[in-house]
Amino acid sequence: MKVLIADDHALIRQGMAYALLDKGVASAIVEAEDKDSVLRQLETEKDVDVVLLDLFMPGTHEFDLLCELCDRYPELSVIVVSAAEEPHFMRKSIDFGAAGFIPKSSSMDLMLSAIQLVRNGGIYIPPDMMQAQKSTATEHDFYQVDKESNSSIAKASEGLTNRQREVLVLLAKGMANKEIARALSVSEHTVKIHVTAILRLFRASNRTEVVVKARNANILDDM
Numbered sequence: 001m002k003v004l005i006a007d008d009h010a011l012i013r014q015g016m017a018y019a020l021l022d023k024g025v026a027s028a029i030v031e032a033e034d035k036d037s038v039l040r041q042l043e044t045e046k047d048v049d050v051v052l053l054d055l056f057m058p059g060t061h062e063f064d065l066l067c068e069l070c071d072r073y074p075e076l077s078v079i080v081v082s083a084a085e086e087p088h089f090m091r092k093s094i095d096f097g098a099a100g101f102i103p104k105s106s107s108m109d110l111m112l113s114a115i116q117l118v119r120n121g122g123i124y125i126p127p128d129m130m131q132a133q134k135s136t137a138t139e140h141d142f143y144q145v146d147k148e149s150n151s152s153i154a155k156a157s158e159g160l161t162n163r164q165r166e167v168l169v170l171l172a173k174g175m176a177n178k179e180i181a182r183a184l185s186v187s188e189h190t191v192k193i194h195v196t197a198i199l200r201l202f203r204a205s206n207r208t209e210v211v212v213k214a215r216n217a218n219i220l221d222d223m
Contacts, residue, residue: 001119002028002047006038007054007081012104016052016081019108025115026050035059042073050115051078053098055089063096070097075193077118081111090125099196100124121177121195122206153217156201164201167194172211172220 003026005013013031020026030045032038034057042048051069055062069078079100080093090101099118102111103126114124160168163184170180177195181188195207204210214220 001026001049002030002045003115004030004032004038004041004045004048004051006032006051006057008033008057012054015108016111019112020115023112025112033057035065038065038069042069042076049077050119051076052081052102052115053078055080055082055084055093063092066093066098067096075189077192077196079115079118079124094123094125094200097200101126117206119192121192121199123196123199123204125205150217153202153213154219156203157214157217157219159201160198161194164194164198167191168198168210168214169220171195171198171207172214 003020005016007013007016010033013033017026017029017031020029030041030048032041036059038051038053038057042051053066053069055066057065059065066078066080069076077099078097079102080089080098081102081104082089082093083104085103085105093101100114100123102114102124106114106126117124166184167180170183175183177188177191181191184191198210199205199207202210202213204213
């Protein structure tokens with residue numbers, strides 16, 4: 001797996017690179033220190049699999065680079081690694097297409113585990129940030145979510161393609177990406193793209209949550 005580390009601090013880039021290579025998570029590392037160098041690296045390094053992206057680098061404005069990367073390179077797994085730990089940064093990052101959000105205060109082991117989760121088709125969101133997001137909601141908010149969640153998921157499922165429906169059924173059977181790829185006669189990379197799309201559509205942080213939401217909304221019964 002080739003990883004692009006995008007951060008304007010050389011020490012952070014070097015620390016991440018050492019850990020990724022030392023633990024065998026990455027086979028190759030490329031680095032970028034600003035927006036222009038990120039885009040330049042992706043133009044020349046066609047086989048990058050994961051981008052570890054600092055939101056606030058020189059040349060960027062809020063989420064513009066994240067949005068550009070997710071739009072131009074939908075096959076990439078873009079994971080935000082940020083010192084900004086406010087829940088709304090996490091929420092917006094995921095909404096704009098990030099496959100994960102890792103606070104810079106996290107341990108290196110947690111970062112490595114989060115990257116592996118994303119590469120397996122999941123979306124990583126720190127549990128404490130999810131809790132912080134929930135704590136800002138009112139009792140009425142929780143009632144509305146509980147009352148309308150199943151209908152919202154059912155509505156969201158209308159946006160699934162036929163292939164994504166097939167992938168969802170196999171996810172519900174507990175199959176890994178490699179098994180799904182074999183069953184559908186497609187590449188594992190193609191499966192990963194479909195899984196990521198399903199996670200985003202259902203606003204789920206991992207495969208288990210997707211299946212639970214689909215079952216609760218009786219979506220799987222019609223597939």
